[in-house]
Amino acid sequence: MKLDDCGKLFAPFQHGRLFVGFSGGADSTAALLVARRFREIFHYRLTAIHFDHGLRGAESAAEAEAAQRFARNCAIEFRLVRLALSPGPGLESRARAARLDAWKELVRENPGSAVVLGHHAGDRAENLLLRLARGSNATGLTSMRSRSEVDNVIFLRPLLGFTRTEIEEFLHENGISEWARDSSNTENRFRRNLLRNRLLPEFYAKLPGSEAGLRHSLDVLELDAEFLEQEAERRFRELDGSAAFWRKLHPALLVRVLRLWFRAELGTDLIPPPELVRRLQSELNAPKPEPRLIPVHSGISLRLQGDTLQIAAATALPRLTWKFDQETEIGFGPFRLRVEWLESFPGPPPDCAAALFDADRLPETLTVRAREAGDALIPFGGSKPVSLKKLRTGRGIPASTPCPVVTSPDGTILWAPLIRHTIHAPVTPETRRILRLTILR
Template sequence: MDAFSPTALWSALTALEDGSGERRLCVALSGGLDSTVLLEALCRLRERLPADGLRGIHVHHGLHADADDWAAHCQALCGRLGVPLQVVRVDARPAPGESPEAKARGVRYAALAEALAPGEVLLTAHHADDQLETALIQLLRGAGVAGLAAMPTSARFGPGLHLRPLLGFTRAELAAWAAAEGLSGWIRDPANEELRYARNHLRSEVLPALRAHWPGAAAAVGRSARHCAEASRLLDELAALDAANCVTGNAVRVSALRGLSPARQRNLLRWQARRLGLAVPDERRLATLLAQALEAAPDAQPQVEWAEVVALRHGDRLWLAPAAALPAPAGDLDWPNPRQPLELGTGLGTVALVPSEHGGLGEAGFKAGPWRVVARRGGERLELPGRPGTRALKKLLQEAGLPPWIRGRLPLLEIGGKLAAAGDRWVDAAFWAPPGKAAWRLEWTGSRLPGHELFVVG
């Protein structure tokens, strides 16, 4: 690795992002050695940046008694350097059973993404030793190539970009430059010394012995991480090719999935989860998911869950979705003004009346009131226009091929206590107006239910 210097930093930056010299840069400043060196070196490069093209941001986690002092230290540092600083306060207290590291990391990155301006570049001070630690932790967790790629040097982030320009330098090289420049007084977080945390234990107890035998471990593992990153990109490209034949909207076609080799099946489902912003299933859950999706009877409704994600199969389609996309059915709701949309509740969207040229709810219904949107209770029946007798709603829903999670949440319209319409599918003959008459249909939109866009007209 080359010795660290502002010139070497600029070379790393421009290699990562061709427009770095034209973009505004925002340094995630903890006040520790690494981020202090990054900010100080960038200040030596200010003439290469656009006017007002450099600022800092400090996330105040509120977890340590000295957190206010750390924020004040960063304010003083930025004041000395003439760099604007934004301090963002977050609540990083973990819930019972939640990892403190994961909680702090999650809220920190969420705050940084929210604070980033459109097109702005976030710079974090992760270095080669951090990459070594991350790759080893991922290896010990049994990660695949995506995990072993460790931290990317460049990634889309919020409204801008996230770069890690120090991954080619060790912490020792950063410290050597700081000493040569006469820098001192950076923050030392005592949490970094607590060996109960996996990363700290690895850094303190394992890596010194590793480096004693392999002094170039950070550089070598960094190369391996880059190889894994390239392999991961190739797997993503393969998944995208498979998706062209296997994925319709947000659903995977099971019959097409069966035509892939087992490795490509697993690769496609992992890719689909990442594409949708969902947690990737572990090896065991993925095997269960594939077995149930591919082997269950055609009329079965297998469901697999992991990490706040649910996988649902209906017929030839398999959906991966947030568990929150299956909210409880809405309760009974009064609809005092049917000419205005009615909110059904979180995740369930809205219902509204829209004019219909093909028949629908007639004008008389507005006078019959009151209007209510109710949930299914079982036993509902409808008399369909032009057809004698009544039909069970349950039978109609099954014949229409609606998935059970949509059937159970289909909004039913009651007028004057009588079932008038079931979603936008059926209108009872007593409330029907034929084509050519003034008519409306019930439109159900905005639902997050998996498959809503395929099975519900709106």
């Protein structure tokens, strides 16, 4: 296989960190070997991540052991992640969501890192047909790209230009003739397996040249999608909050600009469903539009009022009293706050997802609440209050991201998770009890 393009894919992560999804199968083994080859050039830290879905008992355990042994023989760091899924409806989508959650956690703990996956040309064709069946647009049909981003996780797919046959030839050339074969891949009750094992082979056999034709169609579709996405980004920069702005957008751009708006304001990659787009267009073009709330997702709505369109949260988050010496964890919206007691100073937290305190200098109870207009804090190392809005904007956190603030009972902000540490209750050489607070999604 010619690997020049793979080098271009890995180059931005020089001296950084890459995680490789490593099942031990042929595709992921090839992806791991390719990433290892370029590690010698770009000097990134490389870790093989093996997911145990908890569904195949002894077979899964044996695969995990073999994967760890292979990584060790290749001098590659290995980590086993247990997902513990249960059989039942929607298993494919539940497994995919569980893996994404794990990737998000790993990337959050390692800013600037990326995930390498072993998808190849055949997977790309399967994805095209599955997305066609779901009614996707050009962006969705070509979502399996050499580089893509989902929920702040960068995915790299260095093998998309190669067939499964080429990948197996590459493995043989590298002295590898055995790899894991997941027995569930033969079960045609799964949609992707049905396409791979029965429908696509027959389609290719009946229509000579169709395999290359599908690959070419995907290439040109991706070019079309990239053009529309770039134009949507250009138009998004012109967003002024007016309903007139949205009325002027072609439907192909409207759905993409909406997605960019949701990502910027909500901090998540929410794909607008067709019914939402149709409802919004109908409301925008009504002769005399009256104030409307258009439901979007999980308590989020679009508020159309006069000539303005805004994102509105339908529900308010509570104000919580937290006795942290009795409750080790507390939930707040999509987040959890966790307490840990440390015996020694571990060094300052690498980011604002954790904070250290001298427990004896904290009040007995803390208050956890939503951010409010006018909030300000004294940053660690500073002497004057700074607007929380200014600090949040500087961190690139959308106003609608519901990360809380932790205060004393008198309202003094002790910590703004994900935004900034404060000067309050710092750990010093005299500290006897060290408290670490961590925020998790």
